[in-house]
Structure formats: structure tokens, C-alpha cells
Amino acid sequence: MSTVRPLLVVGSANMDLVVTSDRLPKPGETLLGHRFQTFSGGKGANQAVAASRAGGRVAMIGRVGADEFGRNLIRDLSLSEVDTSGLKVVDEPTGVALIITDAAGENVIVVAPGANQLLDAAAIDEVMPTMTYVTHVLAQLETSISGVVRAAQVARDLGAVFILDPAPARPLPPELLALTDWITPNEQEAKSLLGWTSGPFDPFDAVRALQARGPRNVILKMSSKGAILLTRDGGPVHIPAVPVSAIDSTAAGDTFNGAFAVALAEGRAPALAVEFAGTAAALSVSKRGAQASMPVRADIDAMLAGAFTR
Numbered sequence: 001m002s003t004v005r006p007l008l009v010v011g012s013a014n015m016d017l018v019v020t021s022d023r024l025p026k027p028g029e030t031l032l033g034h035r036f037q038t039f040s041g042g043k044g045a046n047q048a049v050a051a052s053r054a055g056g057r058v059a060m061i062g063r064v065g066a067d068e069f070g071r072n073l074i075r076d077l078s079l080s081e082v083d084t085s086g087l088k089v090v091d092e093p094t095g096v097a098l099i100i101t102d103a104a105g106e107n108v109i110v111v112a113p114g115a116n117q118l119l120d121a122a123a124i125d126e127v128m129p130t131m132t133y134v135t136h137v138l139a140q141l142e143t144s145i146s147g148v149v150r151a152a153q154v155a156r157d158l159g160a161v162f163i164l165d166p167a168p169a170r171p172l173p174p175e176l177l178a179l180t181d182w183i184t185p186n187e188q189e190a191k192s193l194l195g196w197t198s199g200p201f202d203p204f205d206a207v208r209a210l211q212a213r214g215p216r217n218v219i220l221k222m223s224s225k226g227a228i229l230l231t232r233d234g235g236p237v238h239i240p241a242v243p244v245s246a247i248d249s250t251a252a253g254d255t256f257n258g259a260f261a262v263a264l265a266e267g268r269a270p271a272l273a274v275e276f277a278g279t280a281a282a283l284s285v286s287k288r289g290a291q292a293s294m295p296v297r298a299d300i301d302a303m304l305a306g307a308f309t310r
Helices: 043-053 068-079 114-118 121-130 145-158 174-178 187-194 203-212 252-265 270-284 297-307
Strands: 007-010 014-020 036-041 058-065 083-090 095-101 107-112 136-139 161-164 217-221 227-231 234-239
Touching (some): 007 043, 014 068, 043 058, 043 252, 083 121, 121 145, 136 145, 145 174, 161 252, 203 227, 217 252, 234 270
Parallel strands (some): 014 095
């Protein structure tokens, strides 16, 4: 494992309850599915595991319940070498995500946040201001928005880079956008953030419009179509995806974010960091599950060497 500067993930920890089906159900429809499995997940925990496997030294701040799901989540994070001292047990059920995955690897997800809702501003202030060694902070939107805003404020105070995955999409306060160094939506999340409900979607226009809302840098994740990168120092560029046969897209975006933070912390240029993250995400969709599908550093490096030349 390479030596990088410490990373902090502030976010959710859920147990994923997954059913596979030939296709996704229509509203009001009941389908006969296939296999049922449980996986440790939650966007925060997923990003922490992804970053650790990609070569980062990672800590996490979060909340779980005093139940079997919570115990299993803490165990699995620890097995992935994530520091869980900031993952506190509270008197609420552990969050769960109900996931249906079809034969093409697409999915629909409904999340019941549970204990994650208690990760508010006060919870952030319990520990994060003392973490003066942190250089990169990742956050998402499956927890209290007050906690996300406070994490961004403390990250700025610590001089750390703040990376926001705006998922699941919801309205964001201007203060949070102004504190965001990197925002990493997918296409649907970008449309929601911008209020673009109809008409053609131009990804280059979208990243410019998002940057105008306050974030310094934007990455638009477009799955098999790659990503659009817009930094504060240069115009938008398209980074192609690594072609793979997708089995399950669950947590591909989380894998991307975790790996991207590691690449930035290692000092890679933004375009190279996006290539590294996109390669990690491509590997993740070739396996089932959330954390179970996330690749280790050696596999990312091997695929990256064959996929891109500089």
C-alpha cells in the first residue's frame, strides 16, 4: 500500500439488501426476482472502503445503530483498514438500502437513513476539529445536511480539500457549494441540481453551470461514457471510460470518489486522478455488491497501465 496523506470520509453507513431480477419493476408491478443478498454499504462507508483499497489511509465519521447490521458494518470497515473510531453507535436503527439490480447491471435504490440522520453539525464538532492531520474530506448527502455543511466548514478551517458527492440529489445551500472544492455528480444528479427537467442535456454546458453555482472544480460522472472534468484553471475536457462488461453498477460512483481522493492526495494532476478513479469504477461494475466489488490498488494500477498511455 502506498503512503499518502490521511483522508477522512464523513457520511453514511448502511446495510444493503439486494435482490436481482431480469429487469426493473414498473410502478405498481410485482416481479419474481432471483437471489437475495446483504452487503455492507452506505455511500460514506463505500467511499471509505474504496479509498482504503485504492491505497489511502482513511478514517470515517458516521453513525450506526446498536444492532447486528451496525456491528457488521463496523467489522467490515475495520477489515478494510478504515479507522472507525469516529463511527459511533446511537439509539436508532442502522440505515438500510433496498436495491434491485437487473440483468444489465442497472439498479434502483431506496434508502432508509436511520442512525445516519444523527450525523448532524454537533456530531461533526465532537471529533472533526481535532483531526488537524486531515488533508482531504469526502462527503455525500445520505446524512443530515447540517452535518455536511459543518464538515465543509471544518475542512476549510483545516486547510483540507472538500469533495462532495451530491447523492442522493437534493437542494443544496449556497454556503455548501461555495465551500466545495470538488463536486462529482452523475448526469441525473447534475440535472436535479441545475433544475434542468426538460430539453437536451449538454454535459459541457452542465459542468460550466455547476461551477457557476460555487464549486471550484466539477467532475460529471457519465458511467460508460466517461467523465467531463472542469477545473478552475482550464476548460472542460472529456475523459473516456475503460470499456468493461457491467454486471452491477452499485457503488461505482462511490468507488470513483474514493479512488479520486487517493489520487489527488498522491499529487496526481486532476485529469490523471479522474483516469485513476474511472479505472477503479470500471473494475467495480464487473462484480456484484457495493464494498465487495471494490478493487485493490494492484488491480487498479494493472488495468490503468493497459487502458491509458501518456
